[in-house]
Amino acid sequence: MKNITTFQKSINKKSFSRGWIIVIACMLIQAIPFSVASNIQPQFISYVIKGDGFTLTAFSLIFTIGTLASAIASPLIGYIYSKVNVKLFFLIGCIISGAGFASFALAKNLWQFYLIAAIVQIGTTIFSSIGIPLIINSWFNKEVRGKALSLAFAGGSIGNIVLQILVVNSLMSSGFRETYFKYGVISLIVGVPITLFLLKLPDKDTISIKEKPSSKTNKLDKSNGFSFKELRKMKIFWIFSIGYVFIGLAIAALSIQYPNYLKILIKNSSAFIGITPHFIGTIGSLFAIFSLIGNLLGGILFDKIGVTNSLIIAFILSVISCISLIFTKNSPTLSYVFSITKGLSVYSYMMGPAYLTSHFFGKKNFTTILGITNLMFAIGFSVGSTFFAIIVNKLGYTAAWSFILLFIIIAFSALIFADISVTKTKKSFN
Numbered sequence: 001m002k003n004i005t006t007f008q009k010s011i012n013k014k015s016f017s018r019g020w021i022i023v024i025a026c027m028l029i030q031a032i033p034f035s036v037a038s039n040i041q042p043q044f045i046s047y048v049i050k051g052d053g054f055t056l057t058a059f060s061l062i063f064t065i066g067t068l069a070s071a072i073a074s075p076l077i078g079y080i081y082s083k084v085n086v087k088l089f090f091l092i093g094c095i096i097s098g099a100g101f102a103s104f105a106l107a108k109n110l111w112q113f114y115l116i117a118a119i120v121q122i123g124t125t126i127f128s129s130i131g132i133p134l135i136i137n138s139w140f141n142k143e144v145r146g147k148a149l150s151l152a153f154a155g156g157s158i159g160n161i162v163l164q165i166l167v168v169n170s171l172m173s174s175g176f177r178e179t180y181f182k183y184g185v186i187s188l189i190v191g192v193p194i195t196l197f198l199l200k201l202p203d204k205d206t207i208s209i210k211e212k213p214s215s216k217t218n219k220l221d222k223s224n225g226f227s228f229k230e231l232r233k234m235k236i237f238w239i240f241s242i243g244y245v246f247i248g249l250a251i252a253a254l255s256i257q258y259p260n261y262l263k264i265l266i267k268n269s270s271a272f273i274g275i276t277p278h279f280i281g282t283i284g285s286l287f288a289i290f291s292l293i294g295n296l297l298g299g300i301l302f303d304k305i306g307v308t309n310s311l312i313i314a315f316i317l318s319v320i321s322c323i324s325l326i327f328t329k330n331s332p333t334l335s336y337v338f339s340i341t342k343g344l345s346v347y348s349y350m351m352g353p354a355y356l357t358s359h360f361f362g363k364k365n366f367t368t369i370l371g372i373t374n375l376m377f378a379i380g381f382s383v384g385s386t387f388f389a390i391i392v393n394k395l396g397y398t399a400a401w402s403f404i405l406l407f408i409i410i411a412f413s414a415l416i417f418a419d420i421s422v423t424k425t426k427k428s429f430n
Helices: 002-038 041-052 056-081 086-106 110-139 145-174 176-197 235-256 258-268 278-305 307-330 333-344 352-361 366-395 397-429
Strands: none
Touching: 002 086, 002 110, 002 145, 002 176, 041 056, 041 145, 041 176, 056 086, 056 110, 056 366, 086 110, 086 176, 110 145, 110 352, 110 366, 145 176, 145 278, 145 352, 235 258, 235 307, 235 352, 235 366, 235 397, 258 278, 258 307, 278 307, 278 333, 278 352, 307 333, 307 352, 307 397, 352 366, 352 397, 366 397
């Protein structure tokens, strides 16, 4: 018996170390392939529209098209993951994303940019939005899953900070076509070997950081969870999903519209006299730093104080960030409050969908359910900025930010209600 215990401890120690190697690998995937596909494209805008003669509005549609393509594909991607070899499908996603980004160098017409943007974002969704949460969720139990997810997704923030500087220099020295090709190749060089040699699902006997098998058969059992067939008939799931629609609506406006808002204030507000446009870059950099902290903070909060308390904190931070923007016209200092609080709250939509999907609904159809959740968030995000612009044109910025504040309240009310309801349901089965 003693020998069996010693042997089991050696397996546990080995699997624990292997699990954190997986986290580091996921961080690198987020830092390079994900950041290349999702974070550096805005730097290309001015170079492409000048070089190929497109209008800003026409070329900017690549962001909407890419988001919608990944949103529509997410449920199918989640379903495919449940049917095929995870490592192979993950690898396919890395190849599609990296090769697709490199092929931007060959695009000459708008429709080609649109098509490639859709392909790139679908590939990125395969390995990032669904693939990484699936792998992390397979290795770690609820006690450390939050930390593992937060570290994995923090790679995107780290990569973004570094790549933004490198890409600007490359665009200035080499032009946009060579830069597209170069960074697409870099994405492949990093993503393909990491996937082949570092990423894997745990062995069946790995139980140290996985959830231990349970003899219970309740449909909300931790090792089982809901099937999607069961879940789609339940109001709680759709309340949860609608919560992420409103999160997407709010985040789109807060992420995309604030630079133009600050430019207008610098030009027209007496409180901003003497402040230069470089101020906006400082606000963006501050957000990038605190979003990294926010990703790490989120994992600790979810693990240590639970879902409801973590969501309440994210809600408070989001409300403060939005209110700060409303009153920034009276005090530029509130812009710093906005960037700090918004950065700290990013865990609610960066790692939140993956963590909450697993926590609420279990592992039975995790990838399919996560695909639906990502779809809901993307629907909100894809129309959020446009909706905001319409309200600004009709009623002005104060009214528009007030709508965003309302969306934040609706979103977190839905998520917190879902958590309380699911927790009660679980207790009723035990």
